[in-house]
Amino acid sequence: MAAIKNRRTALERVEKFLSDTYFTDCNLRGRLFGDRCPLASLSYFHTPRRIPYEEAVVQEFGPAQVGEAFGPTWETCWFKVELSIPPAWAGREVHFVWESDGEGMVWRDTQPVQGLTKEGEKTSYILTRSLKESEPHSLTLYVELACNGLFGAGKGSMIAPPDPDRRVTLSKAELVVFNRDVYELLVDLEILLDMAQLLGEENQRSFQALYTANQVVNVCDVTDPSTFPAARDLAAAIFSQRNGESQHTIHAMGHCHIDSAWLWPYEETIRKCARSWVTVVHLMEHNPELTFACSQAQQFEWVRSCYPGLYARIQDLVAKGRFIPVGGTWVEMDGNLPSGESMVRQFLQGQRFFQEQFGRICSEFWLPDTFGYSAQLPQLMRGCGIQRFLTQKLSWNLVNSFPHHTFFWEGIDGSQVLTHFPPGDSYGMHGRVEEMLKTVKNNKDKGRVNHSAFLFGFGDGGGGPTQKMLDRMKRMSNTDGLPRVQISTPDQLFSVLEKESSQLCTWVGELFLELHNGTYTTQAQIKKGNRECERILHDVEVLSSLAVAQDTAFQYPASQLQQLWRLLLLNQFHDVLPGSCIQLVVEDALQYYTEIRRAGAQLQEEAVQALCRDLLQPEACSTRSTLVLNTLSWERTEVISRPGPDGAETLALVTVPSMGYALVQEPFVPPQPVAVRKQDGSITMENGVIAVCLDTTGRLTSLQLLDSGRESVPDGCYANQFALFDDVPLYWDAWDVMDYHLETRKPVTALLKPLEVSLAGGLRGSVRFSLQVGRSSTLTQEIILDAMCPYLRFLTQVEWKEAHKFLKVEFPVQVRSTNATYEIQFGHLQRPTHWNTSWDWARFEVWAHKWLDLSEHGFGVALLNDCKYGASAHRNILSLSLLRAPKSPDSTADIGHHQFTYAVMPHQGSFQEAGVIQQAYNLNFPLHVVPASSPQCPAWSAFSVSSPAIVLDTVKQAEDRPEAVVVRLYEAHGSTVTAWLQTSLPVKEAMLCDLLERPLAQGHLPVEQRGLKLSFTPFRVLSVLLVRSC
């Protein structure tokens, strides 16, 4: 009989045949499951801790019922499930069905076997595919149930703070017969229906699919499975009609994006990994074609140490090329805030782990979910053996649509990496027709490339891919009207993209996410912990490396440093360092920083003891003196504070050589002391370099560079002006600050304590004042000017008690420039100060590291900071973002005490000529002051560099090579320069190496009298291996 003519009734007829709501008494869906049988018994116990299986199974289990609720939030229930399969089910496929809103894991014979998560469409554990008489019909399983959902336990909305009293309900636990033939036919019909609906009326293929589906329904008698094969043949006939040669090819890869902590704590992530990965491994056993791309070395390490049995199976699948480690980093870190060295360590720790565990490093950087990507990343990737990059987050841009999905991304030094955004704009696809069509349609590089990635699977503990996703894609592998779909690997995809790459476009500079700009500021204590711990590990590495050279008995603390670095790197995860996590995670993160500070202080003391033992040994007739150590690669002259003869702190002006130390007994006198004068409520301070005039509320009415007499503050303006903004985003509270917050600016002017002199001058002058901020917060600031120092320092304390407010400090400056400069990892970049185009004004709030600068020819003003990242420069106003007060997902975010320092530095010439880069380092890396007993000793320097354009950033022991040191330098001015690296360490051999410390071919460097000759192009990062001669 001919197909009926009404498109709508035909479509809806098929829909109803598949519906799980309507006509289930007589439609196909109603036949998916056959007989059911309750469990023989169900018992449980609950515990607030996450305990191992061995500990769980010996507990006392009490009775439990289906329909009961368990909790509260973050507790764990262990269920003992005894089941008995009815003998009458011989030959049938039998499932253990478990439905609850918690996250479950099935354990069988002491091993985890399957994750059960309703939101991940995983509610069945297959007991047998065809019940045989010989197999045991009675068995005992355990289900470990975490009393939290896939996305934690947000009260009222996903990102709301967790409800501590949430209970999860066990709505189903039983045995059922599963009708595989009904399932297969359902998948056929779903795809035909999707093709009919989505290809649209202008496409003949849509009608072919519709009429085939209609015919399938005609042929299929749901009460008589013998009619199914004929129905399936009809579907197979249309699926096997092939595409032409030019059709787009989709490379599908299983994936499960697991946030290392977010709306749940780190500890729960360990179980999420196990639940998801065991499910993937299980699925692979029955689907030999399935591949799975898996990132984050830290997560592999968690599973290795907590689930050794599962890990052994994963290792086997990695060796077979099916379970594919990707990314090369320790975690999927924030792409903006970690320092250059931190980013190197993300790769170093990650790639070394992958090499050690799986015998190869990753060849793709994988960061689909991070809030923007630093323009230094291409060089760092290439230095770590990676030339390919996969992400997609820029599809979240609020303002501008990014113009490419496949392109070359070029960093600030000119390094390029082949970059791919899956055009379906997701990393959690389900293998549906709609997603395939979106992938092809959305691809912005049509005609340039004809291949794209498609990552399928439920993330965040949803267990990754499902059988159904695979079964859908099998049917769509090559059917006319839909793109070709093949199960593939990242390597296969990038290899074909590389072949097709001749027509690709290039994007130069940062990949800025036009969203989530609040994450540069939210959770200020985490930001501060990151900056401080980066400094601590830097200093410990420098001082320990020098100590090894001075004292052969000293052991470089390699394994402790690795452990501390891994804690710091973990906290750089893309929901922790950005501050977009719940309070439980913040507590863990701050605890890790405390551990790094504690252990770091001890390691530093040990290194200083070994480095300067002779100077520190108490001697009978010794005079008291002070040892000052400098971990930076230039000589510094600064005011330090040291214990005086009577125990009180005294100030001293000292000069310390680069990466070395000096013994100070008689500090030298500055050419000009700091003068502090009070007149009519205002106070002036000057030190011969700069002169400043402050009003009674602590604002700068004048900031002069004395040499040139140049004024920095425009007439009638105030610098160091605090401003409070309303900060209510559209949804993503901790993440977003919206453009309209700028319209709510209120200057902070309520004075609590007027400006007064706190240090009268000499080596240091300072003034102090307090302000009321908002309704109930207070701010106290000490403004400090040191002798010879080119910047004015603002030591700031805030008692912060606001809700949905944003505090900034503003510096209007007398400089005209269309671009401001911001420090990034191992370099800097410029962003416009105007809002000409949508690309310009979308960057109303940006990030920077230690400094930003606004310069015109011959003069500029820089703003330095010791732990802030949010900033902006609009017209001639430089702003530093200080504190936010979002309420989700942590209602206590940022409430409490804060201390931070920023500084303003007017300068002649360019910021490069004026040494802004070095001064920002100085502010962040204070000199170390240690009481000594030795009366004198010559100053000692381990390293120095001949050019101010070159920063020697890192000195560390080489991995696995105790006889070698790695030094890392970068060109910081944006210039081509040749420089000499001098060292007083005994070096017998030197060679260039990559960031993974592998010597470069032709990288041998002659060790000359003047040192090592190094050639740099703009922003080039060089690593040098120095082999000690003793």
Ligand SMILES: [Zn+2]
């Ligand atoms: Zn994520």
